[in-house]
Amino acid sequence: MIFIEALNRASTQTNEKKLISRNKYRPVISNKDSVDLSSAAHQVKEIHLDSQTKKTLTASTSIFANLIEHVLSHIMNSTLHLHSPEELNLDSKEWKIFLQVPPLNTEKINKADDYITPEVPQRPPAKQLIFHIPVKPLYGTPVEMTVLLSPHNGSPETPIFFHTFPKESWLPILHTPYSPEFLNQQITHYHILLDQDGEQDQLSSLHAHINQSKIAENNTQSAIFGLRIWRAKNQVLTPAVLGDSKVGLLFVGHYPPIEGNPITEEERARQANNLYTKA
Known part of the structure; x- marks a missing residue:
């Protein structure tokens, strides 16, 4: 199981850090749980993840992360490993990750009528x-869970497996240390979107904080560099996994996204001065 140690550490923390921003992430709406985004996407230019806004990494979140790892390992024909910020000791550092909200859709190029493609x-x-x-509990009968994987319409190029894989696939058993009672209470269907539009070093703000000896060696294939997995839930898209050339695959599903740029100390002081002047 991926995040057992991270779960143990998270459960012993008594003082949660307060949110430093009250800006709420504006939902990116999807139509009937599909990959088509509504016009609300045009209103969101940028989001960011902040180290101080994390939620506790729970066993339920761990199951979701392991399902993603299981699917990615299958489609990329490699044993991949999802790191958690807790596993890499990033939960004790201060950092921000800036992301562009996936675009509404791709613009199709109109070809001239007199041009004939070969x-x-x-x-x-x-x-x-x-x-x-x-999904196999510690004992007893496995619980079947499903993951719906969609290509994002805004990606300039769709990964080849969306064209070549069968519509449905039955994967090997995913073993967990949880009881049957616990697994039977969990969500059994997830919808995730995949794109490879990120920069290869999209986690560069974390590089200085990471002990490279903790990075899994099997996370070096180029297909995961710039990879982004978005979870679609209740008509909202939120980042779940980010791929990077140095970090590999990082699970960020328990970091709520924040809309816009964070306010710097200088900007906060300037705003306070303006209020004082007006008063």
Whole structure:
């Protein structure tokens, strides 16, 4: 299991850090849990994750992270490992990660009527993929969970597996240390979106804080560099996993996104001075 140690450390923390920003993340609406985003996406230019706004990494969140790891390992034909900020001791550091909200959709290029494209073999159209995963408790019968994986419409290029994989796949058993009673209380279906539009060093703000000896060696394949996994829940998209050339795969699903840029101390002082002047 990925985050057992992180769960233990998180459960012993008694003092939670207060949120430093009251800006709420404006939802990115999807239509009927699909990959088409509404016009609300145009209103959000940038979001960021802040080390001081984390939520406790729970066992339920850990299951979600392991399902993502299980699916990514399958589609990339490699044993991948999702790190948590707790595992890399990043939860005790101060950092911010800036992300662009996925765009509404791609703009199709209109070809001139008199231009005839040469005949080339066309690959199958991209499709949503469904993964059935038997999740095994510490004892007893596995609980079947499903992950719906969608390509993001805003990506300039859709990863090849969305074209070549079957619509539905049945994955090997995912073993967990949890009781059957606990697993039976969990969410059994998740919808995630995948794009590879991030920079290869999109976690550069974390590089100085990380002990490279803790980075999994099997997270070095280029397919995960710039990878972004977004969770679709209640018509809202939130970042869940980010891939980076030095960190590998980082699970950030328990860090609530904040809209816009954080206010610096200089800006806060300037605003306070303006209020004093007006008064």
